[in-house]
Amino acid sequence: MSAAPELGLPAPRRSTPVSHRVYAPSALGGGLHRFWSLTFMLARTEFKLRFFGSVFGYLWTLVRPLLFFGVLLLVFTQVFHVGSNKVPHYPEYLLTSIILFTYFQETTSGSVASLVGRENLLRRVRFPRLAIPMSVALFSFFNLCMNLIVVFIFILASGVKPRLSWLELIPLIALLITLSAGVGMLLSALYVRFRDIQPIWEVIAQLLWYGSPIIYTVQSVQDKHLPLTGLSFAHMLVINPIGAIVTQARKALLQPSAPSAAATLGSEVRLLIPLGIVAGVFALGLWYFNREAPLISEKL
Amino acid sequence: MLDASFQGPLSTTVPRQEHATAAASRPAASAISIQGVNKTFRLPHQQYTTLKERALHPLRRTTYDELHAVKNVSLEIAEGEFFGIVGRNGSGKSTLLKCIAGIYRVDTGAISVAGRLSPFIELGVGFNVDLNARDNVIINAIMLGLTRKQAQERFEHVVAFAELQDFMDLRLKNYSSGMLVRLAFATAIQVEAEVLLIDEVLAVGDAAFQQKCFEEFFRLKREGRTIVFVSHDMYSLERFCDRAMLMDHGDVIQIGDPHTVARAYNELNFGQLAHDAPQESHSHSGTAIADAWFENERGERITNISQEQGMRMCFEARFGEALEEPVFAVTLRTDLGHTILVARSDQHGRSSGSFNPGESVVARFGVPNWLTPSRYLLTPSVARAGTGDSAVALVEDMASVMVHGPTSSGGILELPVDVTLERL
Numbered sequence: 001m002s003a004a005p006e007l008g009l010p011a012p013r014r015s016t017p018v019s020h021r022v023y024a025p026s027a028l029g030g031g032l033h034r035f036w037s038l039t040f041m042l043a044r045t046e047f048k049l050r051f052f053g054s055v056f057g058y059l060w061t062l063v064r065p066l067l068f069f070g071v072l073l074l075v076f077t078q079v080f081h082v083g084s085n086k087v088p089h090y091p092e093y094l095l096t097s098i099i100l101f102t103y104f105q106e107t108t109s110g111s112v113a114s115l116v117g118r119e120n121l122l123r124r125v126r127f128p129r130l131a132i133p134m135s136v137a138l139f140s141f142f143n144l145c146m147n148l149i150v151v152f153i154f155i156l157a158s159g160v161k162p163r164l165s166w167l168e169l170i171p172l173i174a175l176l177i178t179l180s181a182g183v184g185m186l187l188s189a190l191y192v193r194f195r196d197i198q199p200i201w202e203v204i205a206q207l208l209w210y211g212s213p214i215i216y217t218v219q220s221v222q223d224k225h226l227p228l229t230g231l232s233f234a235h236m237l238v239i240n241p242i243g244a245i246v247t248q249a250r251k252a253l254l255q256p257s258a259p260s261a262a263a264t265l266g267s268e269v270r271l272l273i274p275l276g277i278v279a280g281v282f283a284l285g286l287w288y289f290n291r292e293a294p295l296i297s298e299k300l
Numbered sequence: 301m302l303d304a305s306f307q308g309p310l311s312t313t314v315p316r317q318e319h320a321t322a323a324a325s326r327p328a329a330s331a332i333s334i335q336g337v338n339k340t341f342r343l344p345h346q347q348y349t350t351l352k353e354r355a356l357h358p359l360r361r362t363t364y365d366e367l368h369a370v371k372n373v374s375l376e377i378a379e380g381e382f383f384g385i386v387g388r389n390g391s392g393k394s395t396l397l398k399c400i401a402g403i404y405r406v407d408t409g410a411i412s413v414a415g416r417l418s419p420f421i422e423l424g425v426g427f428n429v430d431l432n433a434r435d436n437v438i439i440n441a442i443m444l445g446l447t448r449k450q451a452q453e454r455f456e457h458v459v460a461f462a463e464l465q466d467f468m469d470l471r472l473k474n475y476s477s478g479m480l481v482r483l484a485f486a487t488a489i490q491v492e493a494e495v496l497l498i499d500e501v502l503a504v505g506d507a508a509f510q511q512k513c514f515e516e517f518f519r520l521k522r523e524g525r526t527i528v529f530v531s532h533d534m535y536s537l538e539r540f541c542d543r544a545m546l547m548d549h550g551d552v553i554q555i556g557d558p559h560t561v562a563r564a565y566n567e568l569n570f571g572q573l574a575h576d577a578p579q580e581s582h583s584h585s586g587t588a589i590a591d592a593w594f595e596n597e598r599g600e601r602i603t604n605i606s607q608e609q610g611m612r613m614c615f616e617a618r619f620g621e622a623l624e625e626p627v628f629a630v631t632l633r634t635d636l637g638h639t640i641l642v643a644r645s646d647q648h649g650r651s652s653g654s655f656n657p658g659e660s661v662v663a664r665f666g667v668p669n670w671l672t673p674s675r676y677l678l679t680p681s682v683a684r685a686g687t688g689d690s691a692v693a694l695v696e697d698m699a700s701v702m703v704h705g706p707t708s709s710g711g712i713l714e715l716p717v718d719v720t721l722e723r724l
Contacts, residue, residue, distance in 0.1 A: 126403050
């Protein structure tokens with residue numbers, strides 16, 4: 001499979017084709033083109049199927065996080081008074097961070113059983129195995145894009161003026177995708193061997209939700225310190241890559257005066273910690289997935 | 301390349317000259333080379349699928365059943381060859397095919413393929429019943445290795461071939477199973493590859509569509525593609541394959557011409573049935589049928605035979621009482637239970653003589669073999685003179701024979717036909 005052209009125009013038949021070894025299926029083998037067209041096709045199919053037969057179709061993806069947002073907004077501004085007066089643009093921040101976390105949640109939870117759920121494909125066709133978890137990430141990305149339209153409408157309606165710093169959202173989302181895809185690869189390959197990954201991940205995702213500054217901001221815990229270490233809770237929140245991403249997104253989108261991720265950590269060099277975690281998780285996921293890829297079709 | 305020769309149902313009969321000659325003039329290089337391939341599946345006795353179990357029993361060694369699915373198979377398949385792999389369920393043939401396709405990792409040995417390899421063909425991989433036919437064709441074609449663009453370009457051909465123009469926007473849920481396989485087959489033959497691996501997909505649908513499928517296979521063959529296919533169907537094996545291989549329990553039993561391999565396969569499958577204990581026997585007064593068998597014209601016992609080779613239906617009866625002019629008879633049925641013929645020893649007023657208790661007799665009924673390839677069962681019986689229907693000994697389906705051969709017109713018999721056309 002190595003470098004042999006799988007696709008494209010048929011080779012001239014007169015020349016004898018070069019013989020090549022057949023190896024076990026791999027994470028990416030078979031050419032990037034095939035990988036991409038499979039990933040896209042799987043994501044697109046999933047997208048079509050998800051809302052098939054429902055009257056409002058796509059609108060439901062918007063309704064879910066929006067409804068959740070509404071409930072949280074009510075609870076935290078009217079009942080607990082977390083946001084409202086103290087945090088400027090609290091509703092906009094809440095919505096943005098919910099939408100970003102939803103992407104992470106959807107991608108990772110969707111990846112867990114993705115390989116097992118596609119057993120009939122894995123056992124019947126040779127294709128780059130990575131296309132399956134990646135299609136989940138792509139599918140969630142479609143949703144993210146649609147959700148972001150609503151987010152921007154909401155932000156503009158609340159009186160925030162568009163700024164050049166909004167473009168910062170692009171690298172931030174790229175980081176989020178890298179992180180989610182890394183976790184997705186790891187979880188999907190692990191789930192083939194260990195079926196209790198699913199409940200474990202549900203708990204971890206729940207913890208990450210509360211452990212990330214989504215319903216609150218880093219400022220609200222700035223002065224609380226962890227015992228023994230010199231770290232504040234705010235430090236911890238931004239070491240968490242999701243926390244760093246939403247904190248930075250808040251500054252870029254809503255409020256230039258809000259602390260950046262670097263400022264919360266204390267220095268720009270320390271940003272390497274969350275960035276390193278993203279890179280590390282992605283590398284770990286890719287390495288493990290690649291290691292398991294040849295055996296996935298047998299171990300299902 | 302496909303587009304040019306594939307413009308509808310009829311174009312398949314037009315040979316593609318350049319391909320045919322190109323394939324013929326080339327020296328037969330090896331398209332697939334398999335060297336000493338072994339594949340073992342480890343089936344754990346105690347499957348640890350949860351972390352908890354693993355954590356609770358860290359020291360307990362998991363014991364495995366080793367299923368040696370493919371044992372040291374070496375094989376060369378030439379370019380442009382149509383190669384069949386047959387074997388009973390669990391013989392390792394599909395595993396081998398999946399090893400060639402690169403779906404399973406081989407334990408030892410090496411497989412090399414020259415040219416582009418189809419990513420394994422099974423009908424309707426990736427079909428989703430909730431989507432319409434249009435979407436499913438594209439999905440399936442991409443799974444089979446086409447790009448989205450190629451898939452869209454060929455969409456019209458697929459639809460035309462499947463003859464499902466009016467049902468393209470129908471969800472697959474509402475398709476009949478016949479329509480489904482037609483759509484799947486039409487998509488599958490669009491695959492872009494020099495080496496095709498096919499699992500059990502030859503000839504699907506109704507008789508007319510089957511004929512189209514066969515024509516497609518002949519077209520692929522003419523184009524000089526290398527095709528490896530796994531089948532249980534000896535008829536398509538003998539019809540298409542240049543060479544075939546029989547596998548059993550992971551071993552290669554035989555590699556040779558399809559005819560010989562088909563015979564060996566039938567031998568393997570039905571060989572032991574021929575001399576099984578009598579199933580449903582009723583005999584009165586101690587007269588019994590001791591044995592029944594088929595034999596060829598040389599008098600050798602057989603369990604399978606080629607079409608058009610004459611055969612004899614035989615049985616041995618042992619008398620428990622004195623009988624005057626008993627009637628010996630055989631009934632030949634298909635394995636569906638349809639009676640092909642009943643032959644009796646008193647057919648032409650012939651006398652069978654008188655028999656005393658303890659005497660044995662062997663009855664032989666020779667017939668020309670115009671049977672269509674299938675399995676046939678022999679029911680021998682002995683009856684008193686005149687009565688005919690009240691048998692003193694009868695054993696249902698005591699022996700069986702497999703008839704194989706290249707011609708199957710769809711009827712029960714393949715009678716020699718003399719065709720004349722008279723222009724008026």
